[in-house]
Amino acid sequence: MEQLNLPPLFHASGVVRLPGSKSISNRMLLLAALAEGTTEIRDLLDSDDTRVMLDALQKVGVGVTAIGTNAYRVDGCAGRFPVKDADLFMGNAGTAIRPLTAALALSGGSYRLSGVPRMHERPIGDLVDGLLQIGTDVRYTGNPGFPPLAIGPATISLQGPIRARGDVSSQFLTALLMALPLTGEQAVIEMTTELISKPYIEITLNLMARFGVRVEREGWQRFTIPAGQRYCSPGLLHVEGDASSASYFLAAGAIAGGPVRVEGIGRQSIQGDVRFADELEKLGARITWGDNFIEARAPESDKLRAFDLDFNHIPDAAMTLAVAALFTDGRCVLRNIASWRVKETDRISAMATELRKLGATVEEGGDWLAVSMSRGDPANAVSPAPTFVPNAAIDTYDDHRMAMCFSLAALGGVPVTINDPKCVAKTFPDYFDAFAEVTAPVIAIDGPSASGKGTVAERVAAKLGYHYLDSGSLYRLTALAAIRAGVALDDEAGVAPLAATLPATFEGGRILLSGDDVTEAIRTEEISAGSSKVAALPAVRAALLDRQRAYRRFPGLVADGRDMGSVVFPGATAKVFLTASAEARAERRYKQLIAKGMSANIHALLQDLQERDARDAQRSVAPLKQSDDAELVDTTPLGIEEAVAAVMTIVERQQM
Ligand code: DC
Secondary structure (H helix, E strand, O other), X not given: OOEEEEOOOOOXXXXXXXXEOHHHHHHHHHHHHHOEOEEEEEOOOOOHHHHHHHHHHHHOOOEEEEEEOOEEEEEOOOOOOOOOEEEEEOOOOHHHHHHHHHHHHOOOOEEEEEOOHHHHHXXXXXXXXXXXXXXXXXXXXXXXXXXXXXXXXXXXXXXXXXXXXXXXXXXXXXXHHHHHHHHOOOEEEEEOOOOOXXXXXXXXXXXXXXXXXXXXXXXXXXXXXXXXXXOEOOOEEEOOEOHHHHHHHHHHHHHOEEEEEEEOOOOOOOOHHHHHHHHXXXXXXXXXXXXXXXXXXOOOOOOEOOOEEEOOOOXXXXXXXXXXXXXXXXXXXXXXXXXXXXXXXXXXXXXXXXXXXXXXXXXXXXXXXXXXXXEOOXXXXXXXXXXXXXXXXXXXXXXXXHHHHHHHHHHXXXXXEEEOHHHHXXXXXXXXXXXXXXXXXXXXXXXXXXXXXXXXXXXXXXXXXXXXXEHHXXXXXXXXXXXXXXXXXXXXXXXXXXXXXXXXXEEOOEEEEOOEEOOOHHHOHHHHHHHHHHOOOHHHHHHHHHHHXXXXXXXXXXEEOOOHHHHHOOOOOEEEEEEXXXXXXXHHHHHHHHHOOOOOOHHHHHHHHHHHHHHHHHOOOOOOOOOOOOEEEEOOOOOHHHHHHHHHHHHHHHOO
16 A cells, blocks of 8 residues: 655645636536537546546537646537446546436436445435436445446426435435426425535535526525526636635644645635635634635634534535644534545544544544544643644545545644555545645755855755755756747746746756756856846746745755745745855855866956846845845855754754
């Protein structure tokens, strides 16, 4: 079995662009298929669960064409699937099997739906009961009440309301609501129980409306779909970011400093899970809402408050709060979460088992969970901190959310192992990279030309076992690429696209541009001067931003360059400004050149450095200066190893 070892983590900050919402992606795909006309869907989630839906639609003959990254064209078939007989594999995707079952049952074809073993343990009986009331032919081919299912053609009759339960999963109601307009007749659904997870029904109704179908709702009790409605493509649709996936990053910001910003959701979101941010706020976290972002920071006191709350409205995001509970100041109770028992795994039981491995005391009920974290000796501290058991190996039960939630435990400052980390592919294949981009420690090192920062940074990285980013080389590569492409170095609109798509690779100390070794070529005087020109172009700096941030990986990063601590990694764990007198730097460069057998003049070198310092300090974009929060290391009297030791002292102090 694969394992991921997370290092001890202490601080979270940064920006995450969220992948598309699973709930919205799979609903939009199906509605586009059930509609008349062609729909273009952008920012679709690329994950196991959406692939299940895409594959199934293609198998039943719906025209689905990839037209770019995460963009698809769906040629609607108005609910009349061209392929009338098919076997469909649904993996463990509840958002695919439930609504597809309903739509296929009304389509007049013969289909068999099955999934992974866990899918065959997840209930579907309440949906099938609803479908049988209107004359569809849906049969259990395994255990009654559970997939696999066989569907056949049937005569549909919509006499009287469909009576359906809504206390096990809201997806049964979603499935009925999305499929019933295919009949063209008036359809009424009456709930016979309390409806859970209501915000998911709001997503369903919202998206149906975008495809032109209106549902009349009386409370959460009775839903009427007036006769004569058809789904019509709205043309172009965008999928908003996944609010459930956002919960891990927002929690990280609330637990470990922040700010952590998630982009792709905000005030305008139609997903109920954005309300997770309100719950975090109740714990004391500081939350900021934008139209297209949410940001979380730790409370002013730095301590999250214990809670006792009902989470029926955010069942998925609530799992994140079960792990966040470890970081609060007392016993936390999560209530009204019975649906956890029928998800990817029995999440109440799985959560209890794994939280205990970290040192928590956990009580478990049919629909609730209580979590109390063990603490340091109260005699030794006013408010003892939670004590995490190091090196816990967390089992994930083939449940993406278990894996994502428990990554937060490393913020307790202990190493944590996640078993079978790839299960995150269900909804967020790149989750751990994104998590590293806001939690992996960063040591930012800046300083003037020839201060030795490159050498020192590289050695500090080697000592810590961290990755190393020589950001100057990216500006140098950009200058070289521009010169090779015949683009003028001050042509901002021409150079920026080259920076954005730089075909550069770094292989064991060698630097390649389009496969060509340019390690020496980017160190010439011409390129030094050229890189300083392109580095002054704001569009070039913006184009390199994401690329530089992607270097932030576990177990950590040493980043060397001008704006590492101010713009690229403002939340860096440690910021160092490495300098030396101009005379000392000129002398070092002189010795380097002589050692290489080149001729050099120390006076010319000194003058050159002084001029460059002045130019660098005065430029308007990313000028050379020691930022307020950076610690100064003057290497004038130090050898390389002493300079490395001085930086290591700063790093170790910051990581306490
Ligand atoms: O560190 P270096 O000499 O390799 O950097 C090359 C040029 O790029 C130099 O003019 C400084 C500039 N630079 C920058 O503006 N921002 C960075 N993060 C790194 C380098």
